[in-house]
Structures are given as structure tokens and as C-alpha cells.
Amino acid sequence: MSRDLDDVDRAILVALRRDARASINEVAREAAVSRANAYGRIKRMTDAGVIVGYRVQTDPVSEGFHSSAYVALWVDQVQWQEIRASLLDMPEVEHVALVGGEFDVLVLVRALDNRDLRRIVLERIQSLSGVNTTRTFLVFEDHPSGATPTR
CATH class of the missing domain: 3.30.70.920 (Lrp/AsnC effector binding domain/regulation of amino acid metabolism (RAM) domain)
Structure with missing residues (x-):
């Protein structure tokens, strides 16, 4: 699948890496595509195993891990x-x-x-x-x- 990714797919991935909680509208705006196009591409990349999940990133020190x-x-x-x-x-x-x-x-x-x-x-x-x-x-x-x- 990775060689099938185009610049729009990569822009979507950049937006999601920056903020996995971003709305589909925000992701679409950053990738310069319609909401439906962004949604379809995210679904395709998820189904293909390019996107394997979403996670919370924390500050270890704030969690008590010094x-x-x-x-x-x-x-x-x-x-x-x-x-x-x-x-x-x-x-x-x-x-x-x-x-x-x-x-x-x-x-x-x-x-x-x-x-x-x-x-x-x-x-x-x-x-x-x-x-x-x-x-x-x-x-x-x-x-x-x-x-x-x-x-």
C-alpha cells in the first residue's frame, strides 16, 4: 500500500499525526480535499493497514515517571x-x-x-x-x- 500513497494521502497522515483528534473537516482542509474525499482516504488507509490505530501521547514526567x-x-x-x-x-x-x-x-x-x-x-x-x-x-x-x- 505504501507505494500507492499519493501527496494527498501523505498530507492526511501528517494532519492525523499532528492531532489524531482533529475533525474530518480540519483534516480535509489541511489536505486541500473535500470532507468526503478525506473520509474515504482515511477509511481506505485504515482498511489497508496503513493506519493501525490512534493513541494518546503523554508527558512522562507529568505522569510521575521521572x-x-x-x-x-x-x-x-x-x-x-x-x-x-x-x-x-x-x-x-x-x-x-x-x-x-x-x-x-x-x-x-x-x-x-x-x-x-x-x-x-x-x-x-x-x-x-x-x-x-x-x-x-x-x-x-x-x-x-x-x-x-x-x-
């Missing part, structure tokens, strides 16, 4: 699916990616504070069967795409 880190994992590849499922079951884990390169998996962890982060990494993640080694990269600032820094 410590964040990317945790790199070296894992036994044959246990990847079980490791992924376990990581996704952890409420502190925001994102999991299987990657190529120096390590195998990259995980974004949100924690209440550094003590909580230590517990999550050392007691929860490192204890998973198939996780051989981890390396933790503290996040000093993060700026989600589409968000404007407030501090």
Missing part, C-alpha cells in the same frame, strides 16, 4: 518471541524493537525514579530467560516527534 532509559539487550534469538511478550507485559516498557547491529533489542523504559529504574532493569528485564546482557542509556531529555518542548 526517570527514562533505553535498555539495549543481547538475547538468545530463539527466545525472542517469549522475551518480546514478557517485555510488552511490563507496564513500565513503552516500546520494544528488534534491531540489527551491536545489540539485538532496544527497549524504552519509564520509571518513577532511578531506584525504580534499577529494579526494572536488574530484577525484571535481566531475569528474563534468554536475556544475556543489557546496557542502559539514561534519557536526560526526550522530545517525541510532533511534540513541542515545553521546558
Whole structure:
């Protein structure tokens, strides 16, 4: 489907990424098409799996998560699916990616504070069967795409 997207489809996606709660009229205006055209294109992209959902983006610090880190994992590849499922079951884990390169998996962890982060990494993640080694990269600032820094 992605090679079938035209400039109008891409403009619609930009508008929805900026504000998934935007009215169909606002999206249509930004994409310079009629309301019916925008609605039809959104439905087509949803049916084709280009649009897979809508979500709320929050400020982790305002939620009480004062410590964040990317945790790199070296894992036994044959246990990847079980490791992924376990990581996704952890409420502190925001994102999991299987990657190529120096390590195998990259995980974004949100924690209440550094003590909580230590517990999550050392007691929860490192204890998973198939996780051989981890390396933790503290996040000093993060700026989600589409968000404007407030501090």
C-alpha cells in the first residue's frame, strides 16, 4: 500500500499525526480535499493497514515517571518471541524493537525514579530467560516527534 500513497494521502497522515483528534473537516482542509474525499482516504488507509490505530501521547514526567532509559539487550534469538511478550507485559516498557547491529533489542523504559529504574532493569528485564546482557542509556531529555518542548 505504501507505494500507492499519493501527496494527498501523505498530507492526511501528517494532519492525523499532528492531532489524531482533529475533525474530518480540519483534516480535509489541511489536505486541500473535500470532507468526503478525506473520509474515504482515511477509511481506505485504515482498511489497508496503513493506519493501525490512534493513541494518546503523554508527558512522562507529568505522569510521575521521572526517570527514562533505553535498555539495549543481547538475547538468545530463539527466545525472542517469549522475551518480546514478557517485555510488552511490563507496564513500565513503552516500546520494544528488534534491531540489527551491536545489540539485538532496544527497549524504552519509564520509571518513577532511578531506584525504580534499577529494579526494572536488574530484577525484571535481566531475569528474563534468554536475556544475556543489557546496557542502559539514561534519557536526560526526550522530545517525541510532533511534540513541542515545553521546558
